[in-house]
Amino acid sequence: MSDSQIQPRLRYGDLREWMREAERLGELRTVLGASWQEEIGLAADVVIPVDEGPAVVFDEVPGCPKGFRVLINVFAGKRRNMTLGFPEHFTKQELSQAFFEHYLKKQRNIAPRIVDNGPVFENILTGEDIDVTRFPAPVWHVHDGGRYIGTGCFSVTMDPDERWINAGCYRAMVHDRKSVSLLFVVGKHADIHRQKYFSRGDRMPVVLVVGGDPLFFFAAGTEIPYGVCEFDVVGGMRGKPVELVRGKVTGLPFPANAEIALEGFLDANIRKREGPFGEWTGHYAGGSTPQSVLDIHAVYHRNDPIILGVPPLGGGSDEMARYRAVMRSAMLKQELAAAGVPDVTQVWCHEVGASRMLHGIAVKQRYPGHAKQAGVLAASCGSTVYGCKFVIVVDDDVDVSNLEELMWAMSTRCDPATSIDILRRMRTTPADPRLTPEQRAVRDYTNSRAVIDATRPFEWMDKFPKVNAPSPEVARKAHERFGYLLRERIKAEG
Structure with a gap:
């Protein structure tokens, strides 16, 4: 069977099953006791730039409940191919071509299925029980303006006119127990939704999802066309409907197996300064600016929840x-x-x-x-x-x-x-x-x-x-005949 005929096989359904697969590959490490103030970010600077660096889960973070964890470096090493369901031997170019052949050329979006319950509802917090500062949201870079619970995250919003659902990746900074700021970039889909709500004097309902099936995050961080729901796209990739639950405050849908979900509203009259943040360009280019604030009305999370951290490092190394x-x-x-x-x-x-x-x-x-x-x-x-x-x-x-x-x-x-x-x-x-x-x-x-x-x-x-x-053809023959010279050199250096 040629590489183009190999069918993708996704061996996981949520983030925890993904972690088991990473462990099976020998590419998951655990660190106990690293601080959110500095050490998790420092560890990210060490492992993420190395293409073969392991995924790392941080537990027993000082000041946070035991079992509240942070996972970094999902898309590297053998995990890159595993995450998209393709064999380990594919090069990055072959992986991209396989993604093109199997997920884009044959794209068939599948609408999600709404269910009544899911693991994300294992813990439901409202009122004075809400405290997002309990989660081990790190300060990722030394000059960041605050703790970022949202890097490997996505915001669920709805077009108030056309009623379609968008899931887009926008960073989220913690301000206090009940609020985080959301950087909805001008002209992106969530910003267009926001403009529609605010122009009619309405609050904007939002669910911020932190952690879960990596495919949701990948879809949310990619240029899916306007009007197309990322949940439908992931359903097509999986070949079956993804299961969603509805928020008990806004009614917005989000993955039933999400790790953490923060539900609330944006108000046109409420903004707080967000940033600065070490950007994906490798600079602090955006500065600190007033941004919309999510007033959190409900927090949902699984037992022993996991923040998916995807901090940008710049220089093409993240x-x-x-x-x-x-x-x-x-x-x-x-x-x-x-x-x-x-x-x-x-x-x-x-x-x-x-x-x-x-x-x-x-x-x-x-x-x-x-x-x-x-x-x-x-x-x-x-x-x-x-x-x-x-x-x-x-x-x-x-x-x-x-x-x-x-x-x-x-x-x-x-x-x-x-x-x-x-x-x-x-x-x-x-x-x-x-x-x-x-x-x-x-x-x-x-x-x-x-x-x-x-x-x-x-x-x-x-x-x-x-x-x-x-x-x-000649190069192939040369490597077949004399490739042992390089192998001997590598062995000697090892």
Whole structure:
């Protein structure tokens, strides 16, 4: 059976089953007694940048009830493939291609099923019993403005007109026992919902879900089209309806097997300063700004609840960049095909650009302008328009997921005067450290981006100098014959 014929198999149904699978792989560690004030964040700085670093669960956090835990570093090592249901031997590019083939090309969303009860209702807290400071929400980075219970989280909201449900990943900072601020980014789906509620003078119902099936978080952190519910998408990935319960205050649905859920309302007249926070760009770019506050009316949690922590580290070294690179690359390839761009052979949204800022596209050129067509569209697609800065288009002899190969192609096949086009006033993110103070003052979240044609010019491709590297077939034979030399070196160093 070829890799393309292998069917995904998800061996877990919730976060606890996922942890058992990680333990089976030998990739789960437990740390007792680390503080939320500093040590959990420091541990994250150590293990997350290493691609093969383990998942770590923190228990017995000082000042918090025993059994209230934090889990970090889900999407790394063998866990990356396990989480999406594919074999351990798949490379990241093969994993992205498998995600494209099995979850996007064959996408069939399945509506969720509402149930009366679930593990998340094992503990129901209202009134004076509410105290979110009991959870071991860490201070992730040394200059953060507070404790962030929400990094591996998502907010459930409803469009008040069309009544569709959105689950989107927006960070959440603890303020006190009964309130957390939510950073709904301007123009994102939850913000559009918020604008609708506030424009009619209504409070906005929200359920913040912290911890649970990682697939919910991955879907919530990806550019699912407006009007499509992430719960339907995860149901399609699982091949069956996901089970949801309804909040007892707002009636909003959320996963029955969630670890923690905070239910309440946003009020247009209540804002508190949120941040600063170490952003996914690797900078404190967003500063501290007034943001909407979730007034918590009910807290639901499982026995011994688990916060899923996904702190951004920047520099392409965090798990958010890793999982989004796999998923966004597949989504961009799908969008280019849907836009009518033929023979896009490979796509990679690079981790070093947090999967948003630097994209490599490989094409098998068929006509003049083919590369430019692919590049301009890739800079503007739904999955990439937010925060993109560089799109590099190369020929199909380049592995675009290999940053060295991508830079080699750009260095040798691109003429800066004729091969680079600049697109202006494109949508970017408040987290972009290159936004000027003047732009921030008027909320001008736009940037420019470069589309770089690093292909051999189509008109004289046959005259372009040949490469001096062996063909893939010759390279394979060379490794079969002499690969033992590298293996001996690795063994000696080990």
